[in-house]
Amino acid sequence: MSRLGCCRDLRPDIRVFTIDTGVLFPETYELMTTIEERYGIQGERVKPELTIEEQEREHGAALWLRTPDRCCYMRKVEPLRKKLSTLGAWITAIRRDQTPDRAQANKIEWDTKFGLVKINPLCDWTSEMVWDYLRENEIPYNPLHDAGYPSIGCEPCTRPVAIGDDPRAGRWAGFAKTECGLHQRVPLLGPLPVIQE
16 A cells, blocks of 8 residues: 555544645546545545636636736635635645745745645655656556646646646746746735736
């Protein structure tokens, strides 16, 4: 059994949650269910305040195409902020080799943006180490990885990348953006300004 299974055995009350933006790939939702069934956990799906339909009524269709930072803030950062305000620490799967913002990640650090302890046990792992571990332990993974998606986010903002391209080149294609805001080290000083539609 993988170490994930062992951790679950040692701590059966472990709380697992993910941000469900409402626009994830079908494969991502299927993987969530597979993981829950395989490891006997019930993950909490933290959702944005607005549904996609409500967001479109208030901000127009496909906000991610016009103002991706605002969309990410509403669909990811704010829901996470609310969830983390109820916790004293959180564990992430970020790695230093993913983006410049993550390059300085420590195993245990203070998250100044969200005001709690942030634990990054995989921060010094490489992509190759992750894949070796997945294969050795037969851990389910998103099949989109096999279709040229090294980094998977929301469906409207994620594309496959060509061999040799930066693994995050398929995220927010056409924008100078590599982070949704969850792990950016610059603290957010408050809500993004209201954008006139």
